[in-house]
Amino acid sequence: MTPPKPQPRADKVSLLRYLKLFRQDLLSAQPARLYRAWMAEFRTPFFRxxxxxxxxxxxxxLRKRPEDFPKSGRISEGLRPLLGNSVFLTNGETWKRQRRIIDPAFEGGRLKDTFPAMLAAADACVERLRPHVGKQIEVEEQTSHAAADVIFRTLFSVPIDHAIASKVFEKFRNYQREQPLLNLAAFVPLPKWMPRFHSRTTRRNAEDIRNLITDLTHERAEAIKAGTAPDDLATKIMTTADPETGQFFEPEEMVDQVAIFFLAGHETSASALAWTLYLLALYPEWQERIADEAAALDDPTFASVSKLKISRDVFREALRLYPPVPMMVREATCPHQFRNRDVPKRSQIVISPWHLHRHERLWDNPDGFDPTRWNSENGKTCQREAYIPFSAGPRVCTGAGFAMVEGPLILSMLVRNFKFETISGKTPVPVAHLTVRSRDGIWLRLVER
Known part of the structure; x- marks a missing residue:
């Protein structure tokens, strides 16, 4: 049995037809040949x-010459209402300054400090699910709740049922479904003064989320002044100065950064966890192996994480098959040549984890679910050269290590307490919203273990 993937289009289509397909779903709009091609060119009247x-x-x-290929401003147009000038969207000196302030909060030692908050969020997720035993559940909704709980507990030391946190979560769920990956500005070079055609609902949800985050950051700033702030990620970031300038984040900048922490840390983790649970339901023998291994969590300390090896391999395989961010776009700042083909200045360079992770000329059994591949020679080679769920190089996701603790931990806690079973006639179809989600949700039956 092969895990589901979108049926790629096999024929050539007009630009207008492609844009329509692209807006409906970025993944199925792409031709089948991209799973074998080393490079493909796409032309519009406005750019290549x-x-x-x-x-x-x-x-x-990504690694050798990242400054020649900064983040494309076209993609940021669709996310600007929520993320402002966050580290996810900026380039150059602004981005470097932001990373110098943010990175210390996610250094290795901090993972141990945040582990109790992750464990508490995992426990809370188990308790939320107990009343649903014997029923069909939509797991994306549950993993979204759990991932948001982790973010608020680790960032602001408050659970998801905190008044402001729950409002942010509710508003973000609306934003996630409403907001496409791209809007018109991604295809047409609009001048800065022209409206960006974000829907009224998108703009309103983004404004509401930012206002709520502003309230949280202002409360934390006051607690820092009073010396009563908890030692969590928000406090660490807000009290870290840029080592080169001595400056701290301004309040508005901190709102931008919290917005991307919530988007990147909640949305991507929720997607990865939901697809992992579906894969475990599809392959119950792996579910049993994780359940046995999860006995390691009898030790509720950070040391138990190193014992969740099967869970980590399964989660890694889910990130390969269903990378939360399916495509990344960079822009050439000067002319280049790729594979003896001219790449003009301002060309958009698309790197697709979705296609790279399933590339037929790189991976053994590219569409199959095989957590043992990470111990094979092919798997080890591909992990180094063709596996980028968190990007790579200087712009690698700051929270990659965080995610690789959170994912296997929550997964192990859930499987230790419950069994997840597939439901006939409800096979999920992957589509790209802000992340790779299922068109109609991921429905599984929850059974008491």
Whole structure:
């Protein structure tokens, strides 16, 4: 049995037809040949884009010469209402300054400090699910709740049922479904003064979320002044000065950063966990192996994380098959040549974890679910050269280590307490919203273990 993936289009289509398909679903709009191609070119009247799957080209763009290929401003247009000038969207010196302030909060030692909050969120998720035993549940909703709980507990030391936290979560769920990956500005070079065609609902939800986050950051700033602030991620970031300038984040900047922490840390983790639970329901023998291994959590300390090896491999495989961020876009700042083809200045360089992770010329059994692959020679090679669920190079996700503790931990806690079973006629179809989700949700039957 092969895990589900969108049926790629096999024929050529007009630009207008492609844009319509793209807006409906980025994944199924792409041609089947991208799962074998090293590079593909796409032209519009306004710009040229190149999708690259060749590992050495990806290495050049992300690791070797990242300043020649900054984040594309076209993609940021769709996220600007919520994220402002967060570290996810900025480039150059602004981005470097933001990372110098943010990175210390996610250094190795901090993972141990945040573990109790993650464990508490996992326990809370188990208790929320208990009343649903014997029923069909939509697991994306549950994993979204759990991931949001982790973010608020680790960032602001408050659970998801905190008044402001619960409002942010509710508003963000509306924003996630309403907001497409791209809007018109991603395809047409609009001048700065022209409206960006975000829907009224999108703008209102983004404004409401930012206002709520502003309240949280102002409360924390006052607690820091009073010396009563907890030692969590928000306090760490707000009290860390740029080592080169001595400056701290301004209040508005902190709102931008919290918005991206919530988007990146909640939305991506929720997607990855939901697809992992579906894969475990599809392959129950792996579910049993994780349940046995989860006995390690009898030790409720950070040391238990190192014992969740099967859970980690399964989670890693889910990130391969269903990378939460399916495509990343960079922009060439000067002319280049890729595979003896001219790449003009301002070309859009598309790196697609979705296609790279399933590339037929790189991976053994690319569409199959096989957590043992990470111990094979092919798996080890591909993990180094063709596996980028958190991006790579200087712009690798700051919270990658955080996610690789959170995911296996929550997964192990859930499988230790429950069994998840597939439901006939409810096979999920992956589509791209802000992250890779299922078109009609991921429905599973919850059974008491």
């Amino acid at each position: 884009s190149f999708l690259i799957n060749q590992p050495d080209l990806i290495h050049t763009v």
